[in-house]
Every structure is written in structure tokens, then in C-alpha cells.
Amino acid sequence: MRFRTRAIHAGQPPDPLTGAVNVPVYLSSTFAQSAPNRTKGYVYSRSGNPTRAVLERALAEVEGGRTGLAFSSGLGALATLLEHFPSKSRIVAIDDLYGGTWRLFEHHQRQFGLEFDYVDMTRTEPLARALERPAAMVYLESPTNPLMRLADLTRVARLAHRAGALVAVDNTFATPALQRPIERGADVVLHSTTKYLGGHSDVIGGALIVQDRELGERLLWLQNAVGAVPSPFDCFLVLRGLKTLGIRMDAHTESARAVAEVLAGSRKVSEVHYPGLTSHPQHALARRQMDGYGGMLSASLSGGFPAVRRFLKALEVFTLAESLGGVESLIDHPAKMTHASVPRAERVARGISDGLLRFSCGIEDPADLADDVRRALSRA
Numbered sequence: 397m398r399f400r401t402r403a404i405h406a407g408q409p410p411d412p413l414t415g416a417v418n419v420p421v422y423l424s425s426t427f428a429q430s431a432p433n434r435t436k437g438y439v440y441s442r443s444g445n446p447t448r449a450v451l452e453r454a455l456a457e458v459e460g461g462r463t464g465l466a467f468s469s470g471l472g473a474l475a476t477l478l479e480h481f482p483s484k485s486r487i488v489a490i491d492d493l494y495g496g497t498w499r500l501f502e503h504h505q506r507q508f509g510l511e512f513d514y515v516d517m518t519r520t521e522p523l524a525r526a527l528e529r530p531a532a533m534v535y536l537e538s539p540t541n542p543l544m545r546l547a548d549l550t551r552v553a554r555l556a557h558r559a560g561a562l563v564a565v566d567n568t569f570a571t572p573a574l575q576r577p578i579e580r581g582a583d584v585v586l587h588s589t590t591k592y593l594g595g596h597s598d599v600i601g602g603a604l605i606v607q608d609r610e611l612g613e614r615l616l617w618l619q620n621a622v623g624a625v626p627s628p629f630d631c632f633l634v635l636r637g638l639k640t641l642g643i644r645m646d647a648h649t650e651s652a653r654a655v656a657e658v659l660a661g662s663r664k665v666s667e668v669h670y671p672g673l674t675s676h677p678q679h680a681l682a683r684r685q686m687d688g689y690g691g692m693l694s695a696s697l698s699g700g701f702p703a704v705r706r707f708l709k710a711l712e713v714f715t716l717a718e719s720l721g722g723v724e725s726l727i728d729h730p731a732k733m734t735h736a737s738v739p740r741a742e743r744v745a746r747g748i749s750d751g752l753l754r755f756s757c758g759i760e761d762p763a764d765l766a767d768d769v770r771r772a773l774s775r776a
């Protein structure tokens with residue numbers, strides 16, 4: 397079946413007991429046993445919960461993996477994945493990463509013996525060179541945040557596997573509606589379900605989806621051993637979001653295109669980063685690898701921070717806030733907000749100037765979003 401149908405039905409038959417078309421929220425920490433160790437499949441809700449099990453099945457189905465695992469946050473999912481690797485393991489990561497991911501790698505895990513190297517994965521050569529030394533995992537995002545660069549997932553997976561490394565892809569920006577990394581050779585997909593999968597800015601959650609049965613079993617063991625699990629109610633919210641993911645991503649894409657065109661046509665904007673524009677350096681790869689270009693984009697105002705301040709003040713529909721992927725449009729100033737922890741020199745070297753803005757285009761009427769940006773540009 398096709399994506400939109402699967403997102404609504406996969407792993408979610410009507411409740412066998414009552415016929416309820418939505419899975420009940422099983423608010424129970426423990427489950428009765430008819431004799432010691434004789435259960436109906438559930439023992440204790442850290443180890444497993446019926447509402448969570450439905451979400452995990454649905455996540456596995458939409459990403460095309462075997463095992464789905466739900467977590468209390470995206471970073472909870474990542475921290476649990478990292479527990480899989482013994483100390484001294486080396487992880488080769490993309491050089492444009494979500495700030496919290498970078499913080500967990502550099503300011504925490506490094507002290508406990510994991511090694512991290514960062515490479516540009518928009519080209520083959522730097523990754524091939526990095527993989528001449530043993531590596532346990534290649535970790536990447538595509539498109540990246542906030543510069544919307546792409547990595548060729550098939551090529552990264554081929555290089556990594558040749559070097560004996562696992563491949564994990566943070567698919568938060570694209571979502572399985574637009575990009576399914578496991579189909580392109582990835583071993584693990586990670587999500588912050590806080591973003592598009594939840595979709596309504598009302599829940600914090602994370603997920604891992606795994607193809608290999610043994611790795612899936614190992615991560616299920618770690619999920620229980622570490623315990624960063626979501627509440628049954630949060631699982632219900634993510635499941636509800638997932639059902640409309642397909643139509644929302646189409647609407648997000650339509651909004652982003654409208655906003656990108658206004659920005660690209662303005663003299664006050666020096667650069668627009670959106671994979672859907674033919675001017676994007678990897679537009680051809682985006683067409684090949686994605687089923688749509690998504691709702692995220694970034695752009696630089698030529699007037700720097702003073703122009704940014706005037707622009708933000710004039711916006712009426714976009715809200716200045718961190719996070720992304722909700723139905724409402726949000727705007728972020730990476731240098732002072734989401735990426736403030738990256739030292740200035742490195743930020744500038746990476747292209748995150750003081751004039752850069754990141755747009756999470758919501759599902760309001762695209763014409764209203766375009767008008768909002770046009771009006772704000774006239775004041776910038």
C-alpha cells in the first residue's frame with residue numbers, strides 16, 4: 397500500500413476487545429500475571445506498553461524497517477543508540493549537525509571514550525578518506541540544519557558498509573513521507589518525533605527504526621535497560637500526528653516553495669537555501685532522493701543582523717521560536733538561538749552568518765505566508 401494509507405492503517409487495526417478505531421491509551425505501569433511469569437505479553441511499561449507497541453509497529457512500517465522503538469525524545473533515542481558502541485569506537489559524523497546532537501557527542505560521550513570525526517558528506521572524497529581508519533558508525537542528517545545541504549544516502553551507505561561501519565540517518569527534516577533512508581541502505585533511522593511526526597508542537601518524543609533483526613533486538617534490550625521511554629499518552633499524540641503526515645508534508649512543501657520564491661526574488665536577500673529551487677547546488681540529488689522538498693529552508697538577509705531585527709519585528713504570521721515541523725510557521729535566528737553554542741568562528745566558516753534565518757513553513761495558506769514575508773522584507 398502507498399504511504400498515506402500505511403501512515404493511517406499500518407500496525408493499527410481496530411482494538412480487538414472493543415472495536416475502538418484508535419488504540420486506547422493504556423495508562424498502566426504494570427500488568428497482572430496469571431502465574432509467575434505467565435503474562436499476556438506485557439509486564440511493566442518501561443519494557444513494553446500496548447499503546448507504545450502500536451506506535452512502534454507504525455513507525456517501522458512507514459520507514460520500511462523491521463523494528464521500531466519509541467523514546468522520550470530525539471536525544472533520548474540517540475543516547476540509547478550510542479550505548480550500543482563500546483568505548484574507543486569511532487563515529488564519523490556529518491559536519492552540519494543538530495546542535496543537541498553535537499553537544500551529546502562532544503561534551504558528553506567523548507569523555508566516556510567514543511571518538512568523533514566530522515566530514516563534509518556532500519562529496520564522496522572526504523568520507524572515503526575518513527573511512528580509511530576503522531569506524532563503527534557513519535552518522536548523518538540530510539537535508540542538514542540550517543543550511544539544507546544533502547548527502548547522497550546510497551553512496552554514503554555503500555562507502556560505510558565497505559568499511560564495515562553501520563549507517564544511521566537522522567530523518568527528522570525529510571520524514572518518511574519524503575525520504576526513506578532504509579530503502580537506500582541505511583541501517584538505522586532516527587527521529588525527533590517532536591517535529592513533523594508529532595506535527596502539532598505538543599509533544600517531545602524520539603524514535604529509532606532498524607532493519608537488521610539482531611541490531612533491533614539489541615536496541616530493544618538497551619531501550620529497556622536505559623529507560624528513556626515515552627508515556628503512553630505521548631505515544632498516542634505521535635500516532636495521531638502520523639496519520640496526517642502525508643498530507644501535511646505536501647502542504648508544508650507548498651508553503652516552503654511560496655516562501656522560497658518570495659525570498660529568491662528579493663534584492664534584500666543574498667542567499668536562499670531550499671532544495672526545491674533549481675539554484676540549489678544539489679537540486680538534482682534532491683529530485684532523485686526525495687519525494688518532495690519539505691517545509692524547511694533558510695535564507696540570508698544582505699543587511700545582516702540589523703535587517704534581521706527589522707524583518708522579525710514586521711512578521712505577523714511567523715512566530716520567532718526554536719523547534720520546527722508543526723502546523724504553525726516558525727522562524728529561527730540560528731546564530732543567536734539554535735546554533736549559539738557553536739563558536740562564532742566555526743559558525744561563520746560553516747556559512748551560518750548573522751544575517752541567516754531558518755524558516756519552518758507551516759500549513760497556513762501559502763499566500764498568507766508569502767504576503768507575510770514580502771511585507772517583512774519591505775521593512776527590512
Ligand SMILES: *Cc1c(COP(=O)(O)O)cnc(C)c1O
Pocket residue numbers: 469470471472494496497537541566568569587588589590591600601602
Ligand atoms: C530536534 C532535533 C533533534 C533532537 O530531538 P529532541 O526531540 O528535541 O530531543 C535531533 N535531530 C534533529 C534534526 C532535530 O531537529
